[in-house]
Amino acid sequence: GAGVSQSPSNKVTEKGKDVELRCDPISGHTALYWYRQSLGQGLEFLIYFQGNSAPDKSGLPSDRFSAERTGGSVSTLTIQRTQQEDSAVYLCASSLGDPQPQHFGDGTRLSIL
Amino acid sequence: RKEVEQDPGPFNVPEGATVAFNCTYSNSASQSFFWYRQDCRKEPKLLMSVYSSGNEDGRFTAQLNRASQYISLLIRDSKLSDSATYLCVVRANSGNTPLVFGKGTRLSVIA
Numbered sequence: 001g002a003g004v005s006q007s008p009s010n011k012v013t014e015k016g017k018d019v020e021l022r023c024d025p026i027s028g029h030t031a032l033y034w035y036r037q038s039l040g041q042g043l044e045f046l047i048y049f050q051g052n053s054a055p056d057k058s059g060l061p062s063d064r065f066s067a068e069r070t071g072g073s074v075s076t077l078t079i080q081r082t083q084q085e086d087s088a089v090y091l092c093a094s095s096l097g098d099p100q101p102q103h104f105g106d107g108t109r110l111s112i113l
Numbered sequence: 114r115k116e117v118e119q120d121p122g123p124f125n126v127p128e129g130a131t132v133a134f135n136c137t138y139s140n141s142a143s144q145s146f147f148w149y150r151q152d153c154r155k156e157p158k159l160l161m162s163v164y165s166s167g168n169e170d171g172r173f174t175a176q177l178n179r180a181s182q183y184i185s186l187l188i189r190d191s192k193l194s195d196s197a198t199y200l201c202v203v204r205a206n207s208g209n210t211p212l213v214f215g216k217g218t219r220l221s222v223i224a
Contacts, residue, residue, distance in 0.1 A: 033211060042117075042200070042216035043157065056211065091156055101147070102212060104156035 002026075004105035006092050012111045015084060021077040021108045025094030032069055033095075033102060034077050036088040043091065049075065079110075087112045116140060117215035119201050125221045130191050134218045136201030137183045145204040146177055148186050150197045151217060157200055160186075191222045 146163035
């Protein structure tokens with residue numbers, strides 16, 4: 001596709017369940033980022049991948065959060081044992097590299113009951 | 114002190130008005146600066162980069178003051194379609210380091 005694709009667009013799950021969120025970046029983009037945006041809050045950086053380098057995980061809020069990027073393309077963000085405070089929109093962005101802008105997907109709206 | 118601070122607004126202005134937003138950042142090593150626009154329940158989209166000399170794109174003018182560590186966005190001749198949240202965004206270093214987003218300033222342009 002032409003843009004960053006995220007799935008699912010909406011996810012409702014019970015507290016304590018694990019969830020996987022997927023991001024398919026723009027073809028050829030070497031950098032991939034995950035952010036989350038809670039209601040009424042700004043974007044919070046979670047993790048980023050750059051080529052084959054080790055990912056920058058400094059934004060992950062707890063060890064329940066992890067992410068992978070397979071083959072330098074698709075990425076999966078996994079949240080284990082979800083908590084209500086995990087409810088947010090999870091946004092993925094990709095980039096060709098500085099100074100090119102980051103292009104965002106539509107996000108996954110995650111609701112934990 | 115938060116890394117990037119903005120007045121949350123809302124700014125309610127009539128069509129045709131000029132409106133300005135400011136943003137301050139705390140990391141003096143910040144290298145790159147941007148304004149993103151986010152419509153309600155939509156993803157952020159790059160509005161414009163902010164250059165040291167200031168830059169203009171149509172009705173939008175962005176300025177950077179490194180000494181005072183603030184960035185501004187000026188919108189002239191506001192349109193109804195300008196209604197959105199404007200996010201001030203900073204990158205600490207060059208390269209593909211993560212962006213730091215402000216919480217945004219909400220603008221409503223009223224007919």
